[in-house]
Amino acid sequence: xxxxxxxxxxxxxxxxxxxxxxxxxxxxxxxxxxxxxxxxxxxxxxxxxxxxxxxxxxxxxxxxxxxxxxxxxxxxxxxxxxxxxxxxxxxxxxxxxxxxxxxxxxxxxxxxxxxxxxxxxxxxxxxxxxxxxxxxxxxxxxxxxxxxxxxxxxxxxxxxxxxxxxxxxxxxxxxxxxxxxxxxxxxxxxxxxxxxxxxxxxxxxxxxxxxxxxxxxxxxxxxxxxxxxxxxxxxxxxxxxxxxxxxxxxxxxxxxxxxxxxxxxxxxxxxxxxxxxxxxxxxxxxxxxxxxxxxxxxxxxxxxxxxxxxxxxxxxxxxxxxxxxxxxxxxxxxxxxxxxxxxxxxxxxxxxxxxxxxxxxxxxxxxxxxxxxxxxxxxxxxxxxxxxxxxxxxxxxxxxxxxxxxxxxxxxxxxxxxxxxxxxxxxxxxxxxxxxxxxxxxxxxxxxxxxxxxxxxxxxxxxxxxxxxxxxxxxxxxxxxxxxxxxxxxxxxxxxxxxxxxxxxxxxxxxxxxxxxxxxxxxxxxxxxxxxxxxxxxxxxxxxxxxxxxxxx
Amino acid sequence: xxxxxxxxxxxxxxxxxxxxxxxxxxxxxxxxxxxxxxxxxxxxxxxxxxxxxxxxxxxxxxxxxxxxxxxxxxxxxxxxxxxxxxxxxxxxxxxxxxxxxxxxxxxxxxxxxxxxxxxxxxxxxxxxxxxxxxxxxxxxxxxxxxxxxxxxxxxxxxxxxxxxxxxxxxxxxxxxxxxxxxxxxxxxxxxxxxxxxxxxxxxxxxxxxxxxxxxxxxxxxxxxxxxxxxxxxxxxxxxxxxxxxxxxxxxxxxxxxxxxxxxxxxxxxxxxxxxxxxxxxxxxxxxxxxxxxxxxxxxxxxxxxxxxxxxxxxxxxxxxxxxxxxxxxxxxxxxxxxxxxxxxxxxxxxxxxxxxxxxxxxxxxxxxxxxxxxxxxxxxxxxxxxxxxxxxxxxxxxxxxxxxxxxxxxxxxxxxxxxxxx
Numbered sequence: 001x002x003x004x005x006x007x008x009x010x011x012x013x014x015x016x017x018x019x020x021x022x023x024x025x026x027x028x029x030x031x032x033x034x035x036x037x038x039x040x041x042x043x044x045x046x047x048x049x050x051x052x053x054x055x056x057x058x059x060x061x062x063x064x065x066x067x068x069x070x071x072x073x074x075x076x077x078x079x080x081x082x083x084x085x086x087x088x089x090x091x092x093x094x095x096x097x098x099x100x101x102x103x104x105x106x107x108x109x110x111x112x113x114x115x116x117x118x119x120x121x122x123x124x125x126x127x128x129x130x131x132x133x134x135x136x137x138x139x140x141x142x143x144x145x146x147x148x149x150x151x152x153x154x155x156x157x158x159x160x161x162x163x164x165x166x167x168x169x170x171x172x173x174x175x176x177x178x179x180x181x182x183x184x185x186x187x188x189x190x191x192x193x194x195x196x197x198x199x200x201x202x203x204x205x206x207x208x209x210x211x212x213x214x215x216x217x218x219x220x221x222x223x224x225x226x227x228x229x230x231x232x233x234x235x236x237x238x239x240x241x242x243x244x245x246x247x248x249x250x251x252x253x254x255x256x257x258x259x260x261x262x263x264x265x266x267x268x269x270x271x272x273x274x275x276x277x278x279x280x281x282x283x284x285x286x287x288x289x290x291x292x293x294x295x296x297x298x299x300x301x302x303x304x305x306x307x308x309x310x311x312x313x314x315x316x317x318x319x320x321x322x323x324x325x326x327x328x329x330x331x332x333x334x335x336x337x338x339x340x341x342x343x344x345x346x347x348x349x350x351x352x353x354x355x356x357x358x359x360x361x362x363x364x365x366x367x368x369x370x371x372x373x374x375x376x377x378x379x380x381x382x383x384x385x386x387x388x389x390x391x392x393x394x395x396x397x398x399x400x401x402x403x404x405x406x407x408x409x410x411x412x413x414x415x416x417x418x419x420x421x422x423x424x425x426x427x428x429x430x431x432x433x434x435x436x437x438x439x440x441x442x443x444x445x446x447x448x449x450x451x452x453x454x455x456x457x458x459x460x461x462x463x464x465x466x467x468x469x470x471x472x473x474x475x476x477x478x479x480x481x482x483x484x485x486x487x488x489x490x491x492x493x494x495x496x497x498x499x500x501x502x503x504x505x506x507x508x509x510x511x512x513x514x515x516x517x518x519x520x521x522x523x524x525x526x527x528x529x530x531x532x533x534x535x536x537x538x539x540x541x542x543x544x545x546x547x548x549x550x551x552x553x
Numbered sequence: 554x555x556x557x558x559x560x561x562x563x564x565x566x567x568x569x570x571x572x573x574x575x576x577x578x579x580x581x582x583x584x585x586x587x588x589x590x591x592x593x594x595x596x597x598x599x600x601x602x603x604x605x606x607x608x609x610x611x612x613x614x615x616x617x618x619x620x621x622x623x624x625x626x627x628x629x630x631x632x633x634x635x636x637x638x639x640x641x642x643x644x645x646x647x648x649x650x651x652x653x654x655x656x657x658x659x660x661x662x663x664x665x666x667x668x669x670x671x672x673x674x675x676x677x678x679x680x681x682x683x684x685x686x687x688x689x690x691x692x693x694x695x696x697x698x699x700x701x702x703x704x705x706x707x708x709x710x711x712x713x714x715x716x717x718x719x720x721x722x723x724x725x726x727x728x729x730x731x732x733x734x735x736x737x738x739x740x741x742x743x744x745x746x747x748x749x750x751x752x753x754x755x756x757x758x759x760x761x762x763x764x765x766x767x768x769x770x771x772x773x774x775x776x777x778x779x780x781x782x783x784x785x786x787x788x789x790x791x792x793x794x795x796x797x798x799x800x801x802x803x804x805x806x807x808x809x810x811x812x813x814x815x816x817x818x819x820x821x822x823x824x825x826x827x828x829x830x831x832x833x834x835x836x837x838x839x840x841x842x843x844x845x846x847x848x849x850x851x852x853x854x855x856x857x858x859x860x861x862x863x864x865x866x867x868x869x870x871x872x873x874x875x876x877x878x879x880x881x882x883x884x885x886x887x888x889x890x891x892x893x894x895x896x897x898x899x900x901x902x903x904x905x906x907x908x909x910x911x912x913x914x915x916x917x918x919x920x921x922x923x924x925x926x927x928x929x930x931x932x933x934x935x936x937x938x939x940x941x942x943x944x945x946x947x948x949x950x951x952x953x954x955x956x957x958x959x960x961x962x963x964x965x966x967x968x969x970x971x972x973x974x975x
Contacts, residue, residue: 005716008614008680046779046782047778047782098864405777405778442784444785444789444816460609461610463610488582489610
């Protein structure tokens with residue numbers, strides 16, 4: 001079947017898409033074994049279509065010993081048995097496509113599990129043809145300038161392997177040996193992996209941990225030129241063989257380094273904007289727009305055919321690697337009052353608990369996110385304000401079962417409670433009896449129903465995905481306002497970060513004669529003129545306006 | 554309004570005037586030909602893919618067929634020859650012949666009758682994927698469903714841009730009258746044939762639910778939240794519909810200001826157990842989509858509601874949604890008699906039509922396709938009738954102000970009805 005069977009060809013589809021990140025194990029259990037799976041996910045596609053999702057992003061579903069949530073891949077060509085089979089994946093992709101949704105999946109190119117057959121072969125014999133597929137050394141002081149990422153659990157990037165009689169290199173856990181990308185066989189093997197999944201119908205990949213593919217002495221072994229060259233080669237092959245696919249880079253780096261992953265529009269299509277996210281949390285807590293404005297000012301322009309991925313929360317800790325020490329202290333003090341909430345350089349909490357379950361705050365943060373240049377990526381469960389469980393280890397606290405109903409196991413699984421991969425939340429505030437999809441579907445004023453309408457609104461206006469972005473600098477520092485423009489569509493977004501009502505005067509004389517029409521309720525506001533335009537906003541309130549050419553003149 | 558298209562003046566102005574143009578004229582920024590495929594030099598016939606762009610930056614694609622007046626024969630010959638021209642392919646092997654006449658304008662397509670035997674339906678809006686009309690006709694024709702006009706050919710676009718069905722050829726049902734005209738001309742005569750229509754509808758649904766191996770048609774058990782998704786969607790339509798109600802208009806007086814009541818009513822109706830199956834269905838079912846020949850009913854137009862997207866029209870739903878569409882159509886027919894002919898429908902006509910249709914349908918439909926129990930069936934039907942009436946209200950307010958009373962009465966009746974508690 002034609003890969004674009006249910007889609008109009010559009011190489012830039014990702015620029016106007018709303019992404020939704022799914023932890024497969026935690027979404028819906030279709031087989032009754034206590035783990036989410038592809039059959040369960042197929043059953044929930046109608047829900048995702050209703051919500052307005054354009055592209056589903058799956059966390060790794062590959063065969064894996066599961067010591068790092070599946071990011072320790074044991075076989076790139078098979079699916080973890082808890083999730084189903086390759087045929088189930090194919091059925092899922094087809095069913096999603098039929099509903100107009102695309103699917104991308106995580107792919108870890110940097111390393112494998114130490115249980116992967118390649119590594120087992122490599123360590124067994126120095127003369128093995130796979131030996132050179134990994135990075136070995138007799139000296140654990142090489143590449144000393146490379147930082148340790150998982151500082152809470154790892155003490156070195158080198159781990160001694162008795163069987164191999166050598167140290168192997170790993171930027172993440174010691175059970176995740178890095179592949180040796182200097183070896184052309186490795187590069188070719190990884191391209192074959194990509195081809196396999198694209199042929200199956202995947203619409204692209206979120207490339208996990210891309211900055212670390214190559215190692216060079218005297219560098220920090222991140223963002224090396226060789227890494228970029230390889231990614232460009234990958235892009236060329238994908239463009240050539242598989243139209244309308246997307247490569248989304250996970251490069252948790254400063255803006256100036258991240259933009260390198262776009263190349264000249266010939267490397268990754270998308271990259272996450274990591275630094276903007278903690279600044280949004282700072283802005284809402286400090287009640288001022290400055291942190292967002294500052295990071296936007298530092299964010300370079302990107303090629304026209306590229307796009308930022310924007311998110312508030314994801315499956316990892318809220319990462320604070322890309323903030324200053326001072327900012328990090330502030331974030332910890334404000335958002336991780338319990339030390340258990342900290343993990344590595346970050347905070348392992350979900351969106352709703354971070355915002356003290358404030359409905360206004362959640363809506364405000366979503367509105368700001370949706371107004372920024374980029375494509376929003378929602379994290380499963382955040383649409384119903386799910387909570388987290390800080391008593392679960394590592395990042396499992398933000399990966400608890402999706403809460404579908406108030407019934408047993410939150411409607412996630414028909415298995416016995418003891419069989420579940422993780423307990424669903426049961427506390428009085430965030431537990432499944434209080435917070436679930438069923439209840440919010442039935443409540444017209446719920447966050448879920450609001451978010452659906454908001455997504456639909458954003459999608460009516462391609463300007464949010466492809467338009468120009470201009471931040472305004474009004475006199476009132478508590479207001480974050482911007483103008484977006486695409487073809488004849490001009491949109492003004494004004495957000496009040498303060499806990500108190502605010503008035504703001506905006507200089508919109510450039511648009512004099514146009515009439516702001518509030519986008520949700522279609523209320524017509526007074527026309528813009530030469531004088532500053534006065535708006536008053538409720539605490540944590542926001543307005544989105546279309547600036548329409550007034551027809552009544 | 555026929556094929557080939559005779560385009561006069563600027564393309565943009567011409568497209569906007571066409572009945573099949575789906576969007577509002579004021580939103581159009583431009584219209585451009587993206588691609589031209591020459592189907593024949595003499596007589597001339599071209600196939601054009603035209604893009605209309607809107608002020609917000611969105612777009613739609615349409616099929617245009619400009620050419621000489623006799624160019625329509627080219628389509629007939631290409632279908633007969635199963636030809637391919639560029640990325641347009643024709644299928645069927647049947648060459649329609651005979652006198653050519655246009656069937657007049659429709660909301661989404663242009664239909665041409667050949668020799669009173671075959672009818673070619675040219676879809677105007679081009680959307681990626683197989684058109685449900687082609688899928689449904691093929692499925693029903695192959696399985697020997699008698700109450701359908703057989704599919705005899707189709708043509709499609711398959712290029713870099715997308716894959717899309719461009720048109721279908723099917724047998725023309727001659728010597729027949731459509732159910733809507735019959736309801737107005739001979740309401741008692743129609744009443745006598747309504748049980749047969751109920752049976753035909755049920756058979757159609759039974760057949761549509763037979764193939765578990767074809768993923769496009771395999772019946773599905775509704776998910777836990779299927780009903781909640783449905784009612785949440787309808788609830789939003791009600792909210793929007795009542796926001797748009799004109800103030801101080803005596804036609805809407807019986808329901809004015811009662812939006813919250815309607816939403817409460819929907820909530821009450823939705824307290825019904827999940828059950829039955831979701832299957833492919835007609836999607837835009839009403840008396841105007843049926844023809845009565847001497848011996849049988851023929852069901853037409855499987856495209857689904859033109860205002861919905863193709864993927865929405867292909868969605869599996871409860872078969873009761875079609876049934877609700879037909880019940881609403883009886884309400885329309887009863888009122889239209891007065892409106893159009895100045896003659897009130899016979900006393901109790903709508904109620905008798907409903908009862909005759911429903912009884913025959915429920916006797917024939919496979920019970921597993923419906924929720925268990927008459928009460929659950931009636932509640933789900935009422936939900937779908939409400940959805941339909943709200944849609945009608947919106948449509949009539951914008952298009953046919955004199956018909957507004959009909960959906961208003963439908964919604965009003967629902968508000969006054971007792972809700973049974975299981």
